[in-house]
Amino acid sequence: MNKKELRTILLVEDSHADAEMAMDALHDAHLLNPVVHVEDGVECLDYLYARGAWEGRVTGNPAVVLLDIKMPRMNGLDVLTHMRADEDLRRIPVVILSSSREESDLARSWDQGANAYVIKPVDVDQFFDAVRTLGQFWAVLNQAPEENS
Numbered sequence: 001m002n003k004k005e006l007r008t009i010l011l012v013e014d015s016h017a018d019a020e021m022a023m024d025a026l027h028d029a030h031l032l033n034p035v036v037h038v039e040d041g042v043e044c045l046d047y048l049y050a051r052g053a054w055e056g057r058v059t060g061n062p063a064v065v066l067l068d069i070k071m072p073r074m075n076g077l078d079v080l081t082h083m084r085a086d087e088d089l090r091r092i093p094v095v096i097l098s099s100s101r102e103e104s105d106l107a108r109s110w111d112q113g114a115n116a117y118v119i120k121p122v123d124v125d126q127f128f129d130a131v132r133t134l135g136q137f138w139a140v141l142n143q144a145p146e147e148n149s
Contacts, residue, residue: 007063009139011037012044012079013097014071018120022066022097025131033063033139041074045082048089061092064138066131069098069105077108084113091145093138097131 009026013019019037026035038044044067046052050059065083069076076096083089096109096117109117118134121127 005060006033007060007139009033009035009135010044010047010062010065011035012039012041012065012067012071012076013037014039014068018068021124021127022131025128026135028128029132029135031135031139033135036062040071041076041079044079045074048083048092061089063142063144064093064095064134066095066097066134069096069100069109077105077112080109080112080114093142093144095134095138097134 009031011019011022011026013022019039023035023037026033036047038047043053044065047054047057048061050057067076067079076098080094080096083092083094090113093115094113096105096114097120098105098117099120100106101119106117116134118130121130
């Protein structure tokens with residue numbers, strides 16, 4: 001993959017307010033990576049498998065999936081379990097971005113293979129800082145193996 005091919009940041013968030021703030025924060029970080037927002041786990045898997053509404057999208061895995069836990073239809077932990085069981089998806093970095101402070105959610109996320117767990121700050125400035133930092137690290141600084149290796 002050459003430097004011109006910027007991989008997508010996939011934001012999986014059912015709260016429109018949180019999604020808008022996260023996308024604003026990623027934009028504020030001056031990342032060139034495209035950001036795709038989907039609203040639940042079913043849509044996330046549709047995006048990853050390029051099916052349904054995402055059929056025909058440009059192929060390739062995202063640089064990172066920013067994944068909420070508590071969502072309708074399919075929650076984030078089920079998405080994470082599915083991704084880690086799939087040979088083609090298991091290396092995609094997944095950052096849980098959740099308001100849940102429940103120890104069981106934290107433990108299950110790590111047990112299922114989350115790369116990080118970030119509790120959404122209540123303070124807007126802290127939320128912006130957290131998402132900007134996540135975007136910069138996972139989309140720019142983190143070095144991932146080629147998809148075919």
